[in-house]
Amino acid sequence: MTSLLELEHLSVTFPTRAGPARAVEDVSLAIAPGETVALVGESGCGKTVTALSVLRLLPESATLGPESRIRFDGRDVLALGREELRRLRGGAVGMVFQEPGASLNPVLTIGAHLVETIQAHDAVDRATARARARELLATVGLRDPDRMVARYPHELSGGMQQRAYLAMALAARPRLLIADEPTTALDVTTQAQILALLADLTGRLGMAMLLITHNLGIAAAVADRVAVMYAGRIVEVAPRAALFAHPAHPYTRGLLQAAPRLDGPTRPTPAIPGAVPSATAWPEGCRFRPRCAHAWDRCNSEPTLAATAPDHTARCWLVTEPRGGTA
Amino acid sequence: MTAPPLLVIEHLAKAYRQSRGPLRPPATLAAVADVSLAIPRGATLALVGESGAGKSTVARCVVRLEDPDGGRILYAGEDIGGLRGAALRRFRGRVQIVFQDPHGSLNPRMRVGTAVREPLEVHGIARGADADARVAELFREVGLDPNHRGSYPHQLSGGQRQRVGIARALAVGPELLVLDEPVSALDVSVQAQVLALLRDLQARRGLTYLFVAHDLAVVRQMADHVAVMYLGRIVEEATAERLFADPRHPYTRALLAAVPTPDPDAPPPRLVLRDDPAPTADATPGCPFHPRCPDPRRADRCRVEAPSLRDVGPDQRAACHFADEPAPSG
Numbered sequence: 001m002t003s004l005l006e007l008e009h010l011s012v013t014f015p016t017r018a019g020p021a022r023a024v025e026d027v028s029l030a031i032a033p034g035e036t037v038a039l040v041g042e043s044g045c046g047k048t049v050t051a052l053s054v055l056r057l058l059p060e061s062a063t064l065g066p067e068s069r070i071r072f073d074g075r076d077v078l079a080l081g082r083e084e085l086r087r088l089r090g091g092a093v094g095m096v097f098q099e100p101g102a103s104l105n106p107v108l109t110i111g112a113h114l115v116e117t118i119q120a121h122d123a124v125d126r127a128t129a130r131a132r133a134r135e136l137l138a139t140v141g142l143r144d145p146d147r148m149v150a151r152y153p154h155e156l157s158g159g160m161q162q163r164a165y166l167a168m169a170l171a172a173r174p175r176l177l178i179a180d181e182p183t184t185a186l187d188v189t190t191q192a193q194i195l196a197l198l199a200d201l202t203g204r205l206g207m208a209m210l211l212i213t214h215n216l217g218i219a220a221a222v223a224d225r226v227a228v229m230y231a232g233r234i235v236e237v238a239p240r241a242a243l244f245a246h247p248a249h250p251y252t253r254g255l256l257q258a259a260p261r262l263d264g265p266t267r268p269t270p271a272i273p274g275a276v277p278s279a280t281a282w283p284e285g286c287r288f289r290p291r292c293a294h295a296w297d298r299c300n301s302e303p304t305l306a307a308t309a310p311d312h313t314a315r316c317w318l319v320t321e322p323r324g325g326t327a
Numbered sequence: 328m329t330a331p332p333l334l335v336i337e338h339l340a341k342a343y344r345q346s347r348g349p350l351r352p353p354a355t356l357a358a359v360a361d362v363s364l365a366i367p368r369g370a371t372l373a374l375v376g377e378s379g380a381g382k383s384t385v386a387r388c389v390v391r392l393e394d395p396d397g398g399r400i401l402y403a404g405e406d407i408g409g410l411r412g413a414a415l416r417r418f419r420g421r422v423q424i425v426f427q428d429p430h431g432s433l434n435p436r437m438r439v440g441t442a443v444r445e446p447l448e449v450h451g452i453a454r455g456a457d458a459d460a461r462v463a464e465l466f467r468e469v470g471l472d473p474n475h476r477g478s479y480p481h482q483l484s485g486g487q488r489q490r491v492g493i494a495r496a497l498a499v500g501p502e503l504l505v506l507d508e509p510v511s512a513l514d515v516s517v518q519a520q521v522l523a524l525l526r527d528l529q530a531r532r533g534l535t536y537l538f539v540a541h542d543l544a545v546v547r548q549m550a551d552h553v554a555v556m557y558l559g560r561i562v563e564e565a566t567a568e569r570l571f572a573d574p575r576h577p578y579t580r581a582l583l584a585a586v587p588t589p590d591p592d593a594p595p596p597r598l599v600l601r602d603d604p605a606p607t608a609d610a611t612p613g614c615p616f617h618p619r620c621p622d623p624r625r626a627d628r629c630r631v632e633a634p635s636l637r638d639v640g641p642d643q644r645a646a647c648h649f650a651d652e653p654a655p656s657g
Contacts, residue, residue, distance in 0.1 A: 042514035043485075187377040188541065192585035192596035199595075214514060217587030221595045240591050258519040259589045260544035262571070268526055268548050271519035275484040 003030035004208050005054065005072050005176055011065030012049050012058060014279075021279035023049045025232045026067075033175065036202055036209040038223035038240075040216060040255070044276045045229040047212045051180050054210070055089050056080075073175065091121050094169030098181040100161040104153040110137070110164045111149025114171060121172035136167040141197055159190035163197070170201070177202070180212040195221055216259050220244055225311075228252045231287035232279060234305065238312040248314035250292045286317070294318060332365035333403060333535050334389065334503060339363070340397035341384050358384045360559045361398070366552070368502070371529070371536040373550035373567070375543060375582070380556040382539045386505045389537060390424045391415070402503070420450050423496035425489075427508035432492060433480045439491045440466075440476025446498040465494040470524055486517035490524070497528070503535045510545060522548060543586055547571055555579050558615045561636055563650075565643035575639050575650040577622040614647070624649045 012024040024046040031037050039047045052058050054070060056077065070077040072093065080088065089095070097103060104113060114133035115126065124132070130149070137145035140163040153161055162182060169177060179198065183191035199222050202209050213219055219226050219240070226243045228236040228251065236249040247253045254272040274291040277283055283290050285300040292299070298317040305313040306320045339362040344353040359381040366372040374382045387393040389400060391407060400407050402418065410418050426432040433442055444462045447453045453461050463473040469490040480488055489509065496504055506525070510518040522545065528534060540546050546553060547567060554564040555578065563576035574580045581600045600619050611618060617629040628648055636646040 042516060188543070188585045188596075189377060189581060189600040191587075193601070195587070195596060215587065216515075216589035217596075220589050220591045220593070221587050244589065244591050254516060256589055258516045260515075260519075260522075260542065260548055261588050261590075262544050262547060262583060262586055263588065263590075263593070264544070266548055266567075268522040269519045271523060272516035273520070275486055275517055276514070 002032075002074075003071075004033045004035075005029075005031040005210070006069070007050070007054070008069035008071075009065065009067035010050065010053055010070065011068055012046075012053055013063050013065070014059075015061055016280055018278070018280040022232055022282060023062075023279050024053070025065075027229075027232075027234055029227055029234065029237070031176065031208050031210060034202070034206050034208055036199075036211060036222055036224045038211045038213055038219035038226045039229060040213055040219050040226055041229035042214055042255075042276050044279065046232040046279075047214075047229055048180055050229070051178050051210060051212050054178060055093055055095065056085060057089075087121065090117060090169070090174075091172045092174055093176045093178060094172070094174035095178045096162070096166055096169050096180070096182050098184050100165035100185075101153060101158070103165060104161060106153055108152075109149060110151050110153070110156070113164070113168055114149070117168045117171040132171075133167075136170055137164070139170065139201070140164070140167045141193075142167070157190075158186050159193060162186065162190075162194055166194075166197070166201075170205070173205070174207060176208045176210065178210045178212075181214070182211075183218065184214075191218075198222060216244075216255055217261070228255070231277060231282050233287065233315065235288065235316070236312075236314040237305075238309075242309065242312050246309070246312070248308045248312065248319055249288075249316050250294050250318070251288050252314075254291075286315075288316075330368060331404065333368040334364075334366045334537070335401040336362060336364040336385070336389070336398070337401070338398035339385060339388060339395050339400065341381075341388060341393065341395050357559050359388075359395075362556075362559075362561055363398075364554055364561070364564070366503075366535055366537060368535055369529070369533050370551045371538050371549055372552045372554065373538040373540055373546040374554050374556060375540055375546055376556035377541065377582075379558075381559040382541075382556055383507055384559075385556075386424065386507050386537060386539045389503075390422055390505050391418070392424070416450070420499045421501050422503045422505065423499065423501040424505040424507060425492050425496050425509050428512050433488065433495075435480055438477050438479060439483065439488075440478075442480075442491060443476075443494045443498055446495060450499050452499065461498070465498055468497070468528070469494045470520075484517070485513050486520055489513060489521055493521075493524070493528070497532075501534070503537065505537045505539070507539045508541065509538075511540070511542065518545070525549070543571075543582055555582070558611075560615060560646065561644075562616065562647070563643075563645040564636070565640075565645075569640065569643045573640070573643075573654075575643065575645040575654070576616075576647045577620050578616050579645075580654060581621060616647075622647075622649065624652075 007027055007029045010024055010027040014021045027050055041047050111133055115129045118129040118132050134145040137148050142148050142163050183194050223240050225239050227234050230251045236252045247256055257270050260269055272291050285302050289295045289299040303315050303317045305315045307313050308319050339359055341359040342355045342357045345356050346353050376382055388395050440462055443465055444458050447458045466473040471490050510521050538549055550567045553567050553570045554561050557578050563579045585596050587596045613630040614634055634646045634648045636644050639645045639650040
């Protein structure tokens, strides 16, 4: 199986007043055509920086480590020229972010947004672009596309804005959709609608998706595979069923236990002590060690990602040297 | 539950005026319409619903950040609407609010120790070395190292900032805390820490909570009683046990079905509700929920007759014509 997207040894550093922030370090992740991968973790873990790297949307101040490789459909993204990069963004790779309202131009109608996006990637006349705009609005489940094209972003609810924004991302028939917390600003009922729509679209259009979320419930609902990030590194990757049934990394287990759920206990769930450290001062050794109930001497040096089962890897000494654990 | 409730809300109403352009008179949008609730001392009442349901408006009226247009709020038997001067100050010493985003509610240029000390001085509770000692004590009580007193809000993590927000609210020794989405902005690992702290403080200080939240899984861990709001009205109200075990209003059932569960074998979040709420219940004749109602029993009656909130079981009330019957399966 050839990968559609391949990240290899991706490292991203930002200069800050407190010194270099190593936001992402040595992240390797591949997404197959049509596959949905959820990148899960708390804020400050490097999920969004990883996603932005794919399309080289990082601020100018960011530097990529010399080992970093990004390949999309066999092409070296880091070697693309400006024009090729422009065609990739919103072309073969579509994007949706958390706040659709902030990404839509308030003085342009929804139709104008779509026509502009379609014509940026396809040499079609205006009438064709308009017809395609209405098709796209129907694809994302907006009723009455003929009226929708004439509406302005502020006339739409948050859920409708997210659908319109998604229609733009789909305009050039992307093979990969990058969705960064696409439902976080929405009510739970609207979230359920958008998640169902995303699952439906990836299936119907054969589109792969990199879904960034802090919510394990969302990963459980839509992902084929789940990658968990902590402190700039991937700490566990597994197919969805395996990750939830046999979480190997103590951070993954902690997240699962901490998540409040309707079928769980009615007392507060066990928390993970402490907080995510700062990217300018990651702990030495295993970065999760200061918050980990199983930490032992071995954790003073950093573990590598090791296989716990086929297709299942975790970055923890308990995986390779289980006798040291307290569990 | 024979003791009189600490907080009673009676027929609360609050409307906002919305401009419709220069040529038309402004529209009146009812944010809250006829909300009645009571919280026994030491209990937690959760107010849940989608954004725009009116939850925060109720919360803001309870702490007198807003004045209602109709109805009244009784605190320990006293109508808070008429409180002025010293009486209002005394009220503010008993009822405090904790906001969602401590980043937004804490002054970024004020050291967090000063932020917690300020209410002690404003309310004449302590000054000088005595105030210093109390601030250190409050920090320890909410699980913060007193050495953080000299920090600025941006130097703390989200969870630490929310602990500062809680310490500031506790400084005046309140009896009732209004918690407006207190953990929504926090990561899940830290959210659990703050929820445990709130439970702990409640037990230790005998606090009463009005807990405003949209996350039903969190509410289930915290609440004794739950009121579900839709377009400014309460559509269901019950003990937490009953509401989660046997929800009677189709909107409550839809909210519950939409919560994603971190378990791949669980049914996926169900697409029960299409569309968005109407901008306000005023625009909808009949039941405000009927345009979105997925209940197969929805009938002509729902389009013309607004259901009233009525008893549908022990400690349970719902505003649905069909709430007496068990939920349809599937």
